[in-house]
Amino acid sequence: MNILITAGPTREPLDPVRFLSNRSSGRMGYALAAAAAERGHDVTLISGPVALPPPKDVQVVRVVTAADMLAAVKLQLKKCGALIMAAAVADWRPVHVGKRKLKKGRQQRMTLELKPTPDILTSIGRFKGQRIFVGFAAETHNLRNEAKRKLREKHLDLIVANDVTAPGAGFEVETNRVTIFDAHSEEQLPLLTKREVAERILDRLEAGRKT
Numbered sequence: 001m002n003i004l005i006t007a008g009p010t011r012e013p014l015d016p017v018r019f020l021s022n023r024s025s026g027r028m029g030y031a032l033a034a035a036a037a038e039r040g041h042d043v044t045l046i047s048g049p050v051a052l053p054p055p056k057d058v059q060v061v062r063v064v065t066a067a068d069m070l071a072a073v074k075l076q077l078k079k080c081g082a083l084i085m086a087a088a089v090a091d092w093r094p095v096h097v098g099k100r101k102l103k104k105g106r107q108q109r110m111t112l113e114l115k116p117t118p119d120i121l122t123s124i125g126r127f128k129g130q131r132i133f134v135g136f137a138a139e140t141h142n143l144r145n146e147a148k149r150k151l152r153e154k155h156l157d158l159i160v161a162n163d164v165t166a167p168g169a170g171f172e173v174e175t176n177r178v179t180i181f182d183a184h185s186e187e188q189l190p191l192l193t194k195r196e197v198a199e200r201i202l203d204r205l206e207a208g209r210k211t
């Protein structure tokens, strides 16, 4: 199968030297890409800025902002049979992007005006066709309800949800403890390495393939 995977954070510039971003390391998306390529799938990885080596036998497309990532996903979508959105896309971007480095000045407060970034899954939903869409949800509370809402609203077949406050789960660690939801069921997995989580997600994806 042709599988498109996104990974890592996005960076939303404030000026030429500063940006808004998040703590995503890219490890989950890179583990998925490596595991899928080893299973013989054709893998394209759209990656935000991370400090990881490119996985073997994977075509890597590098992007910086959420808008870049949306454009890259749109370009690659047609040829893929499955999309796995593991990227931690920044939710907000500055309204004004300074052409020059913003100066500190003497003021005691500084207010940043932000606007939402495009939601990639929501905006490509109408081009989904027979493709399988897999998303992630990193939550600090209300995990099940939030995961089920995102499954519906983001046109997903599977959503991989984790409580980022649980030990060994979430950002910047090698392990993850996730629950995989589809429209009818939930599968709670034990604490696993991100590579093992990747294998379990691919098992589900291959079992549910539509083409």
Ligand code: C5P
Residues within 6 Å of the ligand: 066, 085, 086, 087, 088, 089, 090, 091, 117, 118, 119, 120, 121, 122, 134, 135, 136, 137, 138, 150, 154
């Ligand atoms: O709404 P939330 O950010 O929690 O949703 C997470 C899922 O949506 C992830 O699969 C993520 O890659 C995707 N997403 C997206 N576009 C955004 C933000 C998140 O496609 N702007």
